[in-house]
Each structure stands twice: as C-alpha cells, then as structure tokens.
Amino acid sequence: MNIEAHNCINPEDLITNIKANIKKHGLQVIMIDSTDYLPSFAYSIGLWQKYNHPEIICFGLSNSLHHTIINEVAEIIKSGESIEVGKNYFDRIFDNSNAEFLTVDPNNLEDYFGTAINFYATNDFPALQLVWTDRNDKFPWEENFEDDFLYKQPLLDRNTAFKFLEPKNLTSFTTKQWLNDQKPILQVTHDDEGDWLFLTGDQAQEDIIIVALEQLVLRDNTLNEVFDLEYGEEAEREYIGSKWKRKKIEYNDED
Secondary structure, eight states, X not given: OOEEOTTSXXXXXXXXXXXXXXXXXXXXXXXXXXXXXXXXEEEEESHHHHHSOOEEEEESXXXXXXXXXXXXXXXXXXXXXXXXXXXXXXXXXXXTOOEEEEEOOGGGHHHHOHHHHHHHTSSOOOEEEEEEOOTTSOOTTSTTOOGGGTTTSOOTTSOTTOOOSSOTTOEEEEEHHHHHHOOOOOEEEEOTTSOEEEEXXXXXGGGEEEEEHHHHHHHOGGGGGGTTOOTTEEEEOSSTTSOOEEEEOOOOTTO
16 A cells, blocks of 8 residues: 555556555555646556456545545445445545445546556556535536646546546647648647637747647647647647657746
8 A cells, every 4th residue: 555656656666566565555556746737636446356346446645645535436346345426425435425336437547647557567447536625615517616626636427528627618729721721739738827729830929729639639639649848848749649759948038
C-alpha cells in the first residue's frame, strides 16, 4: 500500500514494488499530484488480480485522503463485498457524507491508468470511479453543484467524445484554413493563460478565428488525445492519426 508517483521511480522497479505490495497488502495505490491545470488523482492496482474486482480511482483530493479512502474501499472488497455502481455509500467512505461509484468507460482507461496498464500488460480490465459530493452534499451531476469543484473530478463514465475539462462552448482559436478549406489541425497550444489554439501550420495572423471548442473536437476527435496539455505546453503532429510530440512552449523575447 505504498504511495508511488508515475515519474519518481524506475518503471521496472515500480512493477517489482507493485507485485510485492499486492502480495503483502492486496493492492498498490498509485498517486498522481495535481498541477496548475489537472486535478490530483489516485487509483488501485491489484484488486482485479487478487479479488476479481474492478480497480478504484478517485480525483481531486489530497494525497493522504486519496490513499486512505482507496484503502478503506479495498477493505470493503477484502471482506467479500462487491462495490455496487449507483449505490449511495453514505457515511461508509466519508464521515456524514455521500459517495457513489461510476463505471469507468474503457475509452478513458489509457488517460489515467498508465501504470496499471503497464502492470497488467493490457487495458482490458474494469475500473470504478469513487465520486464525492461538495460542501452541500451534492454530486457533480446534480443541480447547483459548487463551481469550485466542477473540474476537480472528471466523470469517467461519460464524455469520451469530448475529454477536455473546459465547457464545450469555450472560446478557442483556430484558422480560416481549418474552417473554410478543411485543413487538419497539426499544432495545439495551451498557453500560460489557459487559451487553446488549434493551428493548421500554414496560417498568418489575420487567419486566426474564434470557434467553440466542441466544434473542433466534433470534426476531429483525435484532438481528444491532447486534452491534458498543461498550461504552457504545445503538441505537434505530421497528420491526423500520427503521434503527437509534446513540448514546453518556447517564447521569443518579444512575446
């Protein structure tokens, strides 16, 4: 039940540690810190292997709380009880508060379960998302859920056609070549201020136009592959379907 981060240990050593922890404790908890853009999250590895039960993931809490609640859920599973999707777990996960579990859509696994996929050598395993309520005990799908928490726990049972964390009608920048000539997007920039730029690579300054983010994704769903670009990052590719190459934005002195 040690806490590990994706980038703080050699991959082979990490797999060795995971095997040892699953043998000793029944699971490994993988912790991913939050960034300025993306929420923190944690997930289990081993529940599927040892108990034939879906793995568990949770978003938007502190590392210590993630670690505690995933292990508490694991104790429920170890006792022989299967977690039920849609059931209200009032006061069993969080004190005097509600919690529910959602089925993680398989199309969302690769975005969040990287170490589990490496461990199992497949992405063909089930997972459940633990969802918590806001300070008024409302779930994210309920009316008047607090805006402060809206993007802290993306719901992984849905939104596979639009993975960006922002609203679908977010103002985004693209080119006349994309709009009028059906040119493909070959460069995506997520700047330091949070703006998204989807460029064709052959544009001039006067070619930049504004569209809703959803319109770009509806035409080309492979743009979902870069939904998790950090502030100050950009990605480039040679053609639709080729691999994105990510890097930090290099600003000129005049910018």
